[in-house]
Amino acid sequence: MLTKKIKAGAVHAAPVYMDKAASLSKVLFLISQAANESIELLAFPEVFIPGFPYFTNCYAPNASTVALYAGQSVVVPDDLVDVQAACATHNIVVVLGVSERMRGGHTLFNSIVTIDADGTILGVHRKVQPTWAERLVWGQGSGYTLRTYEPKRGGYRIGGLACWEHTINGARQALIDQGQHIHVGCWPALDILEGFEEAACAQIEALMKTHALTAQVFVLCPSSYVDETCLRWMETNLGPQDKVKAGGGWTAIIHPFCTFIAGPYTSSRDKIVTGEIDLSQLDLVKAYVDGAGHYKRPELFRLDVDMTQRWKDEPDIAGPISWKRS
Numbered sequence: 001m002l003t004k005k006i007k008a009g010a011v012h013a014a015p016v017y018m019d020k021a022a023s024l025s026k027v028l029f030l031i032s033q034a035a036n037e038s039i040e041l042l043a044f045p046e047v048f049i050p051g052f053p054y055f056t057n058c059y060a061p062n063a064s065t066v067a068l069y070a071g072q073s074v075v076v077p078d079d080l081v082d083v084q085a086a087c088a089t090h091n092i093v094v095v096l097g098v099s100e101r102m103r104g105g106h107t108l109f110n111s112i113v114t115i116d117a118d119g120t121i122l123g124v125h126r127k128v129q130p131t132w133a134e135r136l137v138w139g140q141g142s143g144y145t146l147r148t149y150e151p152k153r154g155g156y157r158i159g160g161l162a163c164w165e166h167t168i169n170g171a172r173q174a175l176i177d178q179g180q181h182i183h184v185g186c187w188p189a190l191d192i193l194e195g196f197e198e199a200a201c202a203q204i205e206a207l208m209k210t211h212a213l214t215a216q217v218f219v220l221c222p223s224s225y226v227d228e229t230c231l232r233w234m235e236t237n238l239g240p241q242d243k244v245k246a247g248g249g250w251t252a253i254i255h256p257f258c259t260f261i262a263g264p265y266t267s268s269r270d271k272i273v274t275g276e277i278d279l280s281q282l283d284l285v286k287a288y289v290d291g292a293g294h295y296k297r298p299e300l301f302r303l304d305v306d307m308t309q310r311w312k313d314e315p316d317i318a319g320p321i322s323w324k325r326s
Contacts, residue, residue: 002181002279004155009039010220010263012251013270014227017051020072020079024049027096028086034272035090040117041154042272043184045224045249046097046162047110049074052188052224053099055234056133058241065238066108066137073101073108076124077321080113084323088119093151095160095220097186099138100124102313110138112160112186114149119323122149127162128171142310145318146171148178156279160184166207174305176215176291181279183211187223189248201250201266209258216256216285218277225249225268253277256285 011030016022027044034042046052050072055065074080080096087094093116100111110127126141148159159175166172166185175183185208190200204221212219225248234241252263253275262275289295309315 001283002155004279006040006156006277006279007038007274008041008220008253008277009034009037009043009272009274010222010251010253011042011044011048011272012223012225012249012265012267013045013048014225014229015048015051017227017230017233018068018072019229020050020074023051024079024082027083030272031083031086031090031092031094035092037272037274039092039272039274041093041182041220043095043220043222044097044186045222046186046188047099048096048224049098051230053134053137054226054230054244055238056136057193058234058243059238061136062238068237069099069137070101070106070108073099075101075103076111076113076317077121078103080115080121081323084115084119084121087115087117088323091117093117093154093158095158095184097162100126102311103316105313107139108137109141110134110162111141112162112184114158114160116151118152121319121321122151123147123319124317125160127165129165129168131164142314143174143305143307144309144311144314146174146305146307147318148175148180149319156181158182158184160186162186163188166211170303170305172211172215173291173303177303179292180215180217181282182277183215183217183219185211185219185221187221187250189223189225191250192226192245192248194243204250205264208252208254212254212256213258215291216282216289218256218261219254221250221252221254223249223251227268256282
């Protein structure tokens with residue numbers, strides 16, 4: 001039985017597009033802002049550093065552009081030392097979406113980094129299946145990083161998935177089976193893509209509420225939006241395009257019974273969407289349905305998750321990675 005109450009925040013913001021250093025500085029600013037609002041758990045959008053690779057939807061494939069993107073991608077833990085320090089300074093758990101570059105290599109992953117309130121990197125999840133044109137940029141993560149984590153003073157288990165990875169029911173069930181209590185669904189703005197204007201937010205809401213109810217978890221759904229730094233970078237470096245426009249994003253905090261604790265927020269302005277997560281409410285929810293227990297029917301259904309190491313560096317980023325004071 002859990003009794004803890006947590007003030008949580010889901011970031012709705014635009015990164016400084018294709019600028020790792022500036023986006024990291026913005027992360028530090030938002031962590032400080034969250035601390036001033038007494039937030040204990042803060043979740044960032046998908047690949048907030050250095051921003052979502054919208055160029056894959058707007059232009060013909062170009063390896064040179066991917067190389068530029070790789071140069072602005074995050075190496076764990078090297079590029080996150082200041083973020084670790086901010087978590088420790090402000091006593092806040094942070095879940096951060098990044099484009100990750102393999103340390104000492106060139107392969108990229110769509111990754112989610114979970115950092116404890118003492119600065120320890122609890123682990124890195126790599127999206128197991130990049131979607132559509134994303135495969136021009138990111139490799140496939142393995143089951144080795146499909147994990148939940150328990151912050152030292154948290155009293156809960158937290159895990160996350162990125163974007164349409166939520167359509168992989170096996171990935172969601174893998175987190176459910178690990179006793180997840182809080183889920184972070186990291187998203188970019190999708191309703192600004194040609195052809196998705198009317199569908200994207202409805203899809204995100206459906207997937208987030210589906211996991212909230214079927215996993216019986218609280219869901220933080222942080223999202224970015226497209227700003228002028230993104231549109232200007234693409235036009236300056238790649239030429240005119242009409243496939244992506246400014247705005248977008250859908251950010252919310254959702255109760256296991258699918259009601260909104262906060263949001264949804266869809267403005268083109270930075271905001272931390274905040275709400276209280278009362279973990280004691282899981283007792284009632286789990287009395288009705290428990291996807292890791294009495295509602296699972298294990299004699300009928302079995303899930304086999306291959307958590308074998310597939311990439312050479314996975315043990316180095318799986319965590320925990322302590323923060324070393326300088």
